[in-house]
Amino acid sequence: MPGPRRRLLGLVAALLVLLALLVLSVMIGSTAIRPSVVWDALFHPSADIDQFAIRDYRLPRTVVGLVVGVALGLSGALIQALTRNPLADPGILGVHAGASFAVTVAVGVLGVRDIRGYMWFAFAGALIVTLMALALGSTRHGRSPVAMVLAGVCVGAVLGGAREALQLTNPDAFDAMRSWNAGSIVGRPLDLVWPILPFLVVALVLALAVSGPLNAMALGDELAAAQGVRLAHTRVLAIIALTLLAGGATAIAGPISFVGLMVPHVARWIAGPHQRWIFAYSVLLAPILLLASDILGRFVMHPREIPVGVVTAFVGAPVLIALVRRKKASGL
Amino acid sequence: MSTVNFGRRVLVLRRGRIAVRLDWRPVVVCAVLALAVVGLAVLALMTGSYQLGPGQVVSALTGGETGLVHDIVVEWRLPRVVAALVFGAALGVSGAVFQSMLRNPLADPGVIGFSQGSYTGALLVILVVNGAYWQLVGGALAGGMATALTVYVLAYRRGVQGFRLIVVGIGVSATLGSLNTWLILEAEREQAMAAAAWGAGSLNGVSWNQVVIGGICIVVLLLSTAVLSRSMRQMELGDDTAASQGVRVSPARLGLVVVGVALTATVTAASGPIAFISLVAPQIARRLARTAGITLVPAALVGALLCLAADYIAQHIAPTPLPVGIITVILGGGYLGRLLFTEARRRL
Numbered sequence: 210m211p212g213p214r215r216r217l218l219g220l221v222a223a224l225l226v227l228l229a230l231l232v233l234s235v236m237i238g239s240t241a242i243r244p245s246v247v248w249d250a251l252f253h254p255s256a257d258i259d260q261f262a263i264r265d266y267r268l269p270r271t272v273v274g275l276v277v278g279v280a281l282g283l284s285g286a287l288i289q290a291l292t293r294n295p296l297a298d299p300g301i302l303g304v305h306a307g308a309s310f311a312v313t314v315a316v317g318v319l320g321v322r323d324i325r326g327y328m329w330f331a332f333a334g335a336l337i338v339t340l341m342a343l344a345l346g347s348t349r350h351g352r353s354p355v356a357m358v359l360a361g362v363c364v365g366a367v368l369g370g371a372r373e374a375l376q377l378t379n380p381d382a383f384d385a386m387r388s389w390n391a392g393s394i395v396g397r398p399l400d401l402v403w404p405i406l407p408f409l410v411v412a413l414v415l416a417l418a419v420s421g422p423l424n425a426m427a428l429g430d431e432l433a434a435a436q437g438v439r440l441a442h443t444r445v446l447a448i449i450a451l452t453l454l455a456g457g458a459t460a461i462a463g464p465i466s467f468v469g470l471m472v473p474h475v476a477r478w479i480a481g482p483h484q485r486w487i488f489a490y491s492v493l494l495a496p497i498l499l500l501a502s503d504i505l506g507r508f509v510m511h512p513r514e515i516p517v518g519v520v521t522a523f524v525g526a527p528v529l530i531a532l533v534r535r536k537k538a539s540g541l
Numbered sequence: 542m543s544t545v546n547f548g549r550r551v552l553v554l555r556r557g558r559i560a561v562r563l564d565w566r567p568v569v570v571c572a573v574l575a576l577a578v579v580g581l582a583v584l585a586l587m588t589g590s591y592q593l594g595p596g597q598v599v600s601a602l603t604g605g606e607t608g609l610v611h612d613i614v615v616e617w618r619l620p621r622v623v624a625a626l627v628f629g630a631a632l633g634v635s636g637a638v639f640q641s642m643l644r645n646p647l648a649d650p651g652v653i654g655f656s657q658g659s660y661t662g663a664l665l666v667i668l669v670v671n672g673a674y675w676q677l678v679g680g681a682l683a684g685g686m687a688t689a690l691t692v693y694v695l696a697y698r699r700g701v702q703g704f705r706l707i708v709v710g711i712g713v714s715a716t717l718g719s720l721n722t723w724l725i726l727e728a729e730r731e732q733a734m735a736a737a738a739w740g741a742g743s744l745n746g747v748s749w750n751q752v753v754i755g756g757i758c759i760v761v762l763l764l765s766t767a768v769l770s771r772s773m774r775q776m777e778l779g780d781d782t783a784a785s786q787g788v789r790v791s792p793a794r795l796g797l798v799v800v801g802v803a804l805t806a807t808v809t810a811a812s813g814p815i816a817f818i819s820l821v822a823p824q825i826a827r828r829l830a831r832t833a834g835i836t837l838v839p840a841a842l843v844g845a846l847l848c849l850a851a852d853y854i855a856q857h858i859a860p861t862p863l864p865v866g867i868i869t870v871i872l873g874g875g876y877l878g879r880l881l882f883t884e885a886r887r888r889l
Contacts, residue, residue: 366816366817366870366874367870367871367874367875369870370816370866370867370870370871370874371867371871373737373741373867373870374741374863374867374871376737377734377737377738377741377863377864377867378861378863380730380734390722392719392722466715466719467715513727515723516723516726518719518722519719519720519722519723522715522716522718522719522720523716523719523720525712525715525716526712526713526715526716527712529708529709529711529712530695530708530709530712530713533696533705533708533709533712534695534696534698534705534709
C-alpha cells in the first residue's frame, strides 16, 4: 500500500491535472480562442462575440462537467463501498431510470418544459427509486446489498419500459427528451447547477462522515458490528448521500454511465483500500475523466459533437471488460 | 426390470425396445399450458374492431368461412397470432439455453447485449442506408451475431466462464445502448420515431411472408436445440463432470451459443427486441413444472403464452396500441422483481 506521502502527492498531481483540464475545456472548441480573450471574458466582460461564447457556452459547460463529475465519481465510490461489489455503478440502483422516467412524466404528461421545472422531478424520481429499491431489497435480517442491487436493476428495467411507452405515445415528449437521455453536459445553464449544489455539498459531508464506518464494513457486517459500527445507521446515511449525488448529477446532465464504475477502481489502484482516500481521489478523478471525455467528444466527429455520455460509455466498457478479465477484480 | 423410485410419480411409455420416462407433473403442466395457448389464440382471433364468435373463428380456420370473416381471421389476425406464438416460443427456448448454459437465472440474450447489437444494426440500416425491410432484417441479424461474437471473444480466457460472459455482455450492451441513443439523437424526428418504435419490439404489420420465413428458421433452430439438449443437461452439472461423462464441452457450448443467439436474432430481426420473455419464461416454467433445472418444452410453451398475452394487452387493453415489447418489459420486469426478491430472501 502506498504511503501517506505518495498518496498526498498523487492527490496534488490530480488536482493540477483537473485545473489544467478546466482551462482547456474553456479554451478549446469549434473555434480556438486565445487565452487572453478567455481571461478578459472572465474578468473584464465586454460584448465581444468570443467572450459571449465563453461566458454563455463553455464556462457553464465546464462548471457543469466539474459538478456532475464530482457527484458521479463520489456516488460510484459510495455504492461500491456499500454493496462491496466491484462491478456496482450508480445506474445499477435504478437511479438514472427513475430520474429519466420522472422527467419524461414532467415533460410529456404535465407539460413542464422549463429545465428549472423538470429538474426537480428528476431529483424526486431518483430519490423515490432509491427508497423503493431499499424497501424492496430489505429482508427480515436487515438490509442486504445483493437484494438491494437486484431490486434496483428490476425497478430500473420496468421504469425504462414505462418511459419508453410514454415517449412513443407522445412524439413531442420524445423529441424534447432525446438529448437529455443521451447524457450530456451541453446546454445546461448555470442556473440549473445552483439549486442542486447545496444538496451535493450535504452529500459530500455525509460521504466523508460514513467513510470510517464503511472501512470497517469492508471486513464484513459481523466484524464491523463487533467494532461498534451502527450498520443500519451507516447504510441509511450512505444511501442518502448516494441518492443526492447520483440524482443531482442525473437531474443536471441526464444518465451518464460508467464514470461511477471506473473512477473508484482507478482511485483504489492509486490509493489502496482506505475509503477516505478513495473518496478524495474519486472526487478529483471523476471530473478529470468527464471533462477529458467531453473535450474528446468535441473533436472526434468535428464539427459535430458526441455527447459526453456516449464517450464515457465507449471508454468505460473496455475498462469493465478488462476488470472482469483480470484474475481478481481489485478487492474491496 | 425394477424401476428406480425417485419419490414422485412417473409416466413410462414403452414401445418395443424404446422406453421413455416422464415425470407426471411436467406432462400435465405442458398439457394445461398448451390448452391455455390455444384458448388465448382463439380469443385473440376473435377480438378486434370487428368482433367474431368462437364458432366463426373455428370454422374460418377449418375453411368453412369465405369472404370477410375468412379474410379477417386468416389474412389479418392469424399471422400476428402465429408470429406471437412462434416468436414467444423461440425466445423462451433461447432464454432456457442461456440460463442453463451459464447456470444463472439472470443470463438472458437481452441482458448480454445481443438485442442491443441487433438494434444497432437495424438503426444503421434505417438511418444511414434508409434501407428496405429485408435490409433491416439483414442488419439486425448481422448486428446481433457480431455482438455475440464480440462478447464471446472478449469473455474468452482459457474457456468461457458464465459470470465473465454476463459482465462483458452488460458492458458491451451498455456501450451499444448509448451508441443507439446517440444515433437516434442525430436522426431526423420521423426517422428517429420509426427507429424507436422498431426498437421497442412490435408485431404491427407482421405478414404471412415474414411469419413463414421466420417460422422455418425457428423450427430448424428448435430442432437443433433438441439435439444439443442432452449435452446441455450434462453441462449443468459442471464442465468437468460433463467432460467425464463424455460430453465434448467446448463444441457443445459453442453450438448452444450459436443456436441461442440465432433464435433471438431471428425474432429481433422480424419484430424488434421483445424484452424479458427469454428471461422470465424459463423461470416461470421451472416453477410451474417444479423441475430441478431448466426445461425446454415448458419454457417454449410459457414463452408463447406470455408473448401472445402481452401482444393481446398491447393491442386491445392498453389505452393506445403499444409495441408488445413495452408490455413485456413492464409485466416481465414486475414478475422478475418478485422472483428475485423471493430468491434473494431465501438465500441470504
